Structures are given as structure tokens and as C-alpha cells.
Amino acid sequence: ILNVEQSPQSLHVQEGDSTNFTCSFPSSNFYALHWYRWETAKSPEALFVMTLNGDEKKKGRISATLNTKEGYSYLYIKGSQPEDSATYLCAFEANFGNEKLTFGTGTRLTIIP
Amino acid sequence: DTEVTQTPKHLVMGMTNKKSLKCEQHMGHRAMYWYKQKAKKPPELMFVYSYEKLSINESVPSRFSPECPNSSLLNLHLHALQPEDSALYLCASSHTTGLGYTFGSGTRLTVV
Numbered sequence: 602i603l604n605v606e607q608s609p610q611s612l613h614v615q616e617g618d619s620t621n622f623t624c625s626f627p628s629s630n631f632y633a634l635h636w637y638r639w640e641t642a643k644s645p646e647a648l649f650v651m652t653l654n655g656d657e658k659k660k661g662r663i664s665a666t667l668n669t670k671e672g673y674s675y676l677y678i679k680g681s682q683p684e685d686s687a688t689y690l691c692a693f694e695a696n697f698g699n700e701k702l703t704f705g706t707g708t709r710l711t712i713i714p
Numbered sequence: 715d716t717e718v719t720q721t722p723k724h725l726v727m728g729m730t731n732k733k734s735l736k737c738e739q740h741m742g743h744r745a746m747y748w749y750k751q752k753a754k755k756p757p758e759l760m761f762v763y764s765y766e767k768l769s770i771n772e773s774v775p776s777r778f779s780p781e782c783p784n785s786s787l788l789n790l791h792l793h794a795l796q797p798e799d800s801a802l803y804l805c806a807s808s809h810t811t812g813l814g815y816t817f818g819s820g821t822r823l824t825v826v
Contacts, residue, residue, distance in 0.1 A: 605756070635814055635815070637814075637815075637817075642819070643819055644717075644718070644816075644817040644818055644819045644820070645804070645815075645817040646817075647814030647815060647816070648814075649814075650813060650814045690756070690757075699762070699769065699770055700745055700747075700762055700764070700769075700770075700808065701759050701762065701770060702759065702815065703756075703759075704756035704757050704758075705756055706754070706755065706756050707756065
């Protein structure tokens with residue numbers, strides 16, 4: 602059983618502040634680490650797929666880093682806006698060739714106007 | 715078209731009913747997935763279809779029966795479900811490994 606954990610479970614952030622949260626995953630059999638944003642009543646939306654140790658990806662005010670040797674990824678949001686309120690899920694893809702994603706329980710982010 | 719469309723959005727069914735969930739994508743993705751999510755839990759993989767063939771069944775009870783009639787369509791047939799099967803059922807598709815999934819918005823299923 603693959604263990605993917607996210608912390609914190611929930612987070613309230615003042616509008617304009619920056620924030621970050623963590624995804625930890627197995628350091629063996631790594632293939633890719635996915636980040637998704639999931640707004641209530643909508644589809645989960647792919648943010649990043651990261652495959653290389655040390656990689657950093659950026660999309661607007663959101664960025665993510667990856668450390669495959671120690672098994673963690675950080676997601677950063679700079680200058681939070683109300684539209685950033687969502688649940689952020691990470692998912693671990695192992696190198697078993699079976700395309701299975703193992704999801705964490707998510708970090709629920711609420712931006713306070 | 716860059717969406718995965720799931721129907722219905724909500725479904726209430728009795729334990730003796732037979733119903734089907736439908737998922738459709740027209741992005742040419744070769745893999746399609748069914749995930750189940752219960753409240754406050756992460757989505758859990760149920761089935762994977764690759765090139766229209768079932769490649770993964772995560773030991774799902776036979777009361778759930780997947781079907782992939784063609785490369786754009788994925789069904790999940792439901793029969794004799796239990797109340798504990800009530801959950802959000804998510805469909806997703808992907809082009810290849812290492813790329814993100816495209817998810818549908820899910821079917822909220824309630825078994826009474």
C-alpha cells in the first residue's frame with residue numbers, strides 16, 4: 602500500500618498573503634508527482650506533473666517543487682486571492698507502468714477576503 | 715473539446731435497482747479511469763481501461779461492472795449496490811503516463 606500524505610488538512614489564509622503546503626510520498630519506485638486543484642462542484646484540474654528531482658514548476662502565482670530522494674513536494678501560492686479557495690490534491694504515480702495514481706487526502710484552502 | 719463529461723450528475727437508486735454511469739471524452743485519450751471518493755477520503759482507483767481494454771481492476775466487487783464500448787466512452791454498470799457504495803464517482807482520461815489526468819465533475823451516487 603502506497604502512503605501519500607498531505608499537510609495541513611485545512612488552512613485559512615488572509616487575502617494577499619502567501620502560503621504553502623506539503624505532500625509526502627514514497628521515495629522508491631517514483632515516476633511522477635501530480636498536483637490538482639479541486640473547487641467545490643467542479644472537476645479536479647491538473648496543475649502540475651513533476652518527474653525530475655529538484656524540478657520547480659510555475660503557473661501564474663502557483664509554483665511547486667519536488668524532492669524525490671526524500672519524498673516530498675511543496676506547493677506555494679503567492680499573494681492569495683479568493684479564487685484560490687479549493688482543495689489541493691497531490692497524487693503519486695509509481696513506475697509500475699500501470700498508470701495508477703495514489704492520492705493524498707488533500708489540503709483544503711480557504712482565502713479570507 | 716477538452717472536457718470529460720459525466721452523466722448523470724446525481725443518482726439515487728435502491729438496492730435492487732440497475733443503473734449505469736456514463737463518461738465521455740473526445741480528446742483522443744487512450745486511457746480512461748473510474749475513481750470512487752467517499753467523504754473526507756482521497757479518490758481511490760477502481761478501474762483502468764487502456765486502448766479500450768481493462769488493464770486494472772482494483773479488486774472491485776462484481777456489483778460494479780465497467781464497460782468501454784469505444785475509445786471515447788466509458789460506462790459503469792451498477793447492480794445490487796449497498797448503502798456503503800454511496801460516494802462520488804469520478805471518471806478521468808489521460809493521453810499517456812506522466813501527463814495529468816482530465817477529470818469529469820463526477821456522479822454523486824446515493825444508495826437507499
